[in-house]
Amino acid sequence: MKPALLKALLKRVPLITRVYILSLLSLSPTGGKQDVRTELLVNIFRSFINQEGSQIGKVQYLSSRPYAPLSRTWVAEVKIPKPEDDVLAKLLQVVDSLKDEDMTYDIPELKDVEGEWVGYRANVDPKAPLPDVSEAEKYKLMMKEVTEDVTVLYLHGGAYYLLDPVSYRTTTVRLAKATGGRCFSVRYRLAPQSPFPAAILDALVAYLSLLSPPPGALHDPVPAKNIVFAGDSAGGGLSIALLQTILTIRRLYDSPTIRFHGKDVPIELPGGAAVCCPYLDVTRSLPSQTENAPYDYLPTPRPVVDGVYQPTQYPSDQFWPTAKPRVELYCDAKTLMHPLICAVAAPKELWKDSPPIFVGCAQDSLEDDGLYFSRKLAEVGAPVVCERFEGMPHVLPTIILWSANARKFMKDWAGFCVKAHRG
Incomplete structure (x- = not known):
């Protein structure tokens, strides 16, 4: 395992522990629909995806x-x-x-x-x-x-x-x-x-x-x-x-x-x-974008503000925002x-x-x-x-x-x- 990945997983030990204990106690938000291995993976994925965004070029x-x-x-x-x-x-x-x-x-x-x-x-x-x-x-x-x-x-x-x-x-x-x-x-x-x-x-x-x-x-x-x-x-x-x-x-x-x-x-x-x-x-x-959040690792959409759609925000780099602006x-x-x-x-x-x-x-x-x-x-x-x-x-x-x-x-x-x- 690469050192960077190991370090990232060590930071998530409290999350892993919480998910495991809730699953053992049948208190999981998924209501038992996922086995503990799947729950752990979903929660770890979610924690990575929901952290502060990276530049488009870097993640590509x-x-x-x-x-x-x-x-x-x-x-x-x-x-x-x-x-x-x-x-x-x-x-x-x-x-x-x-x-x-x-x-x-x-x-x-x-x-x-x-x-x-x-x-x-x-x-x-x-x-x-x-x-x-x-x-x-x-x-x-x-x-x-x-x-x-x-x-x-x-x-x-x-x-x-x-x-x-x-x-x-x-x-x-x-x-x-x-x-x-x-x-x-x-x-x-x-x-x-x-x-x-x-x-x-x-x-x-x-x-x-x-x-x-x-x-x-x-x-x-x-x-x-x-x-x-x-x-x-x-x-x-x-x-x-x-x-x-x-x-x-x-x-x-x-x-x-x-x-x-x-x-x-x-x-x-x-x-x-x-x-x-x-x-x-x-x-x-x-x-389902919000109702199914307990079962999924994809981030939920940003809330609509005063009826206006709020797109996902990304840090700027050479690819984003584009020369011809769009949201x-x-x-x-x-x-x-x-x-x-x-x-x-x-x-x-x-x-x-x-x-x-x-x-x-x-x-x-x-x-x-x-x-x-x-x-x-x-x-x-x-x-x-x-x-x-x-x-x-x-x-x-x-x-x-x-x-x-x-x-x-x-x-x-x-x-x-x-x-x-x-x-």
Whole structure:
């Protein structure tokens, strides 16, 4: 254990002691819905998150540092070259068609998009490193162990401004193992440096690259029905935004295509989407934000003062505040209710003709996001599976790996991906 982490934990010995004693005496605020190990983790996480804020650049660096791939994990890193302007043009048409007149946003640049292929590596020593071969050879070796045709397009969480595919290898390799397939984990651009809709643009480029690989790609074309969008927290919100982008393109055009690396690629719907504790209301205004605080480590929103929304405050650095001032990291305040940002406030009719969607909820601050969204889907006849795990914290399958609830969540999450691609 690193000295800095040990020092931080020693400062929290009184907190750890209090949580443990209350749990033993059956006096825990969670009412026995969490085991003591989960309670300790939630309280320790909460104490770190609720301490005085750090600069955006610092926490981005700390949460995105590269490290060697985990044992029994195939990782092949790739870069998707910048495509033609038609990709951006189609996205802007979608954004504009869904926005109110006074909504504003920054037009992003098209850029190269990085990502990594992740698969499960069986029958090796848990301590065995990846072989010292090219990324192309790693990909070939990974594909030899793939037993299912499903490709999970994974978008990581982190409130749209934190984390990275490397932070999620534990999750993506477990999804790959449980599905028998592979994950393509996207390094989308983060706010505040790249606000809405830059992340959606990167996700769209990644999807197009699966459908129609650019020159030099490691993979063969993937049929749309074999692709399932997946993500947790903000990555869940981004997955839903990407799916709505595709649905809207298909509404705007009779036989939609996008010019991508010299080819007109038909825009087909994926096999489905599967999201974990999705972040679908950036305003954080739903009741579960405060009502579920005892079970969760995410901070509660700042109180509304005289009817005025109070955004989270961050110490200034080279990234925040932005040169063009705004109150939210991810988007302009006027655009908080855009359907690609706030799916819970979007007209339910937008979800007609949607492919199947899995929504996994915890009893966390984002519970209402998932439940309200699932209700909208059901009301228009969109196929939806919604599961709720009582008493569980945010993104439980990624943090409390020992829990029976987390294992159940992962099993159902992966099982849905397989069923969705099989039709």
